[in-house]
Amino acid sequence: MLVQLLRQDLDPLQLAAIGPEEAAVFRTPEGTAFVDVLAKKVQNQVTSKNVKDYDTLKWEEELRAQLAQKKGQTKKLTADEQAKVNAQLAKESATRHKVANVEIKLKRGIGIVHSLAKGPPTEAETWIGPAVHLLIECIREGAGLILGDAAALAYLDCADRVSPRLGTLRPFVGV
Numbered sequence: 001m002l003v004q005l006l007r008q009d010l011d012p013l014q015l016a017a018i019g020p021e022e023a024a025v026f027r028t029p030e031g032t033a034f035v036d037v038l039a040k041k042v043q044n045q046v047t048s049k050n051v052k053d054y055d056t057l058k059w060e061e062e063l064r065a066q067l068a069q070k071k072g073q074t075k076k077l078t079a080d081e082q083a084k085v086n087a088q089l090a091k092e093s094a095t096r097h098k099v100a101n102v103e104i105k106l107k108r109g110i111g112i113v114h115s116l117a118k119g120p121p122t123e124a125e126t127w128i129g130p131a132v133h134l135l136i137e138c139i140r141e142g143a144g145l146i147l148g149d150a151a152a153l154a155y156l157d158c159a160d161r162v163s164p165r166l167g168t169l170r171p172f173v174g175v
Contacts, residue, residue: 002112003130009109010134014102015141023145025092026099034092037084038077103146106138110147110154117157124161132158 021034028034077085113131116122135155143151159170 002127006109006112006127006131006134009105009112010131010138011105012134012137012141014105015138015143015146018099018102018142018145020145022095022099023142025095026103026146028092028096030093030096031089033085033088035088037088038081099146106143106147107150109134110150114154114157117154117160128158128161 025034113135116124116127116131132155135151135158139151139155156171162170164170
């Protein structure tokens, strides 16, 4: 039953649709768009450092960017632009919700493995094999994009359950 719960929570297939962009959208606060749909694709006018006034042109470009940032968005959006922004916000909200559900399941599964590894003595033979396999698969599929190093730390915690004859080498041998 415990192994079945771990298989559900640490299923690597749930991470297949989550990449760096989805993880970045997840970390962006709700109501803020990660992808700027209104950004115009302006080509950089300063193409070469060999131009005579390169330093001046670069300084002017930085100054314009700073002024635009200080000024903020005072421009009124057209109906089309507002529709694009709303559509992007809705799309990113759905992505955040999907990634949050995956994060909850992963945190629970990793928390269970961590508690089993660090908690009171249990029969590790029944759960450690599948748990280590699932942790490795989750790490390979990119769980670090969402959870940071939590999965890797839970994997290293499992090293406490291997033979005590290894002594201080247990974390380095792995499981």
